[in-house]
Amino acid sequence: MAANRATTDMDAIRAMPNKERAAFISDRMDLHDQAFAKVKAAAEALLPSLDETQKAKAQTELPGLAARGPGGMRHAGMPMIGGGMMMGPMGGGSR
Numbered sequence: 001m002a003a004n005r006a007t008t009d010m011d012a013i014r015a016m017p018n019k020e021r022a023a024f025i026s027d028r029m030d031l032h033d034q035a036f037a038k039v040k041a042a043a044e045a046l047l048p049s050l051d052e053t054q055k056a057k058a059q060t061e062l063p064g065l066a067a068r069g070p071g072g073m074r075h076a077g078m079p080m081i082g083g084g085m086m087m088g089p090m091g092g093g094s095r
Contacts, residue, residue, distance in 0.1 A: 043065045
């Protein structure tokens with residue numbers, strides 16, 4: 001994921017027409033979901049070989065088994081009301 005960010009030209013993405021940018025972002029999210037599915041499958045394949053203590057720990061710590069953030073972090077880059085770019089009467093700016 002970090003390698004993708006390092007090679008992504010954000011100016012080129014910002015310059016894309018809205019439909020093209022939405023398709024690009026959707027494709028990136030699909031690739032991320034596919035990668036996560038592979039990690040999850042590998043983690044699930046490992047579970048039968050673990051003892052009960054290891055299984056319990058794996059369920060909370062192993063990528064693919066441990067709970068992901070809210071909504072799978074789909075909107076992790078979106079600003080939250082109350083801070084960030086949302087300044088003014090509805091945001092977190094001083095009143």
